[in-house]
Amino acid sequence: MLHDVKVxxxxxxxxxxxxxxxxVRILFHFLTHLKFYFNxxxxxxxxxxxxxxxxxxxYQAILLSERLHCTTPxxxxxxxxxxxxxxxxIFKKVxxxxxxxxxxxxxxxxxxxxxxxxxxPPEQKGDIWGVLPYCDGVYGAEHIGALKPSKYTFGIMAKELGFPLQNILYVGNNKKCDVDGPRNAGMKTAYLLPWWRRLLHIPLKEADICFKNYRQFMDIVLK
Incomplete structure (x- = not known):
């Protein structure tokens, strides 16, 4: 299943x-600005x-200004x-x-x-907990111009990396954005199971790989 995965x-x-x-760390900030976050x-x-x-x-600012009845600036x-x-x-403490x-x-x-x-934007997370030096490419969907699950976003990433979509395994925790999106684009997918699926032993059938932690993920991919 993973024999042709290169990325x-x-x-x-x-x-x-x-x-x-x-x-948890943003809860007070969120409640203080509840109207903004809802919109x-x-x-x-x-x-x-x-x-x-x-x-x-x-465009995001324009849409938000219409909902908040304010100017775009x-x-x-x-x-x-x-x-x-x-x-x-905040992410420095997470x-x-x-x-x-x-x-x-x-x-x-x-x-x-x-x-x-x-x-x-990935740069919000600094060096992304030390993994940045090991990355061959780091991409923000906002800068690409389309949020996940857009096939366009995954296609741009594949083009930038120089590999066909079918040679890429995408790893995420959201069914719509991280499984359905890349799967529809032609990628393979790995799904980090939420606690309730782990507890009830319910895998996500749409994903090529389901895993409960990164030790298990390494065992599956590197076996």
Missing amino acids: IAFDIDGTLYPQMRFN FWQVRKALRRCAPLPDLFR EAEKYLQDYVYGPYPE KPYKNVKETFIKLKEAGYKVAILSDF
Whole structure:
């Protein structure tokens, strides 16, 4: 199943670290700006259905300004103040899943190309818990112009890496964005099981690989 995989690409949020660790740290900030975040996530939902955009950041601000009844520059400032500005400091206090860095090292030693593709700017996470030096490519869907699960985003990543889509295994924790999206684009997929699937032993049939932790992921891929 994995004999033709040459590249292993990872999502970040909820995949390299537990989403709950971030949510707990941002809870007060989120509740303080509840109106903004409600409208922001509605805008992100709409953007996932859009065709590729030449300037996704600008279009996002325009959509948000319409929902908040403010000017586009004001919406851009809200985005910077509430999303793009504060997150880097928060992520300095968030720890990744166990064995994440070891996984990247072992994959490189085994001869795989390793990449990251995230909806939010990867630079928000600094050196991404030490894995950045082991990456052959790091991509933000916002900069590409289309959020996951757009096939366009996965296609651009594949083109930049110089490999056909069928030679790439994408690893993530979200069925729609990290399994359905890359699968529809022609990639293979690996799904990090949520706690309830692990507890009930329910795999995700649409994914080529299901794993409960990174030790198991390495056992599957490097066997």
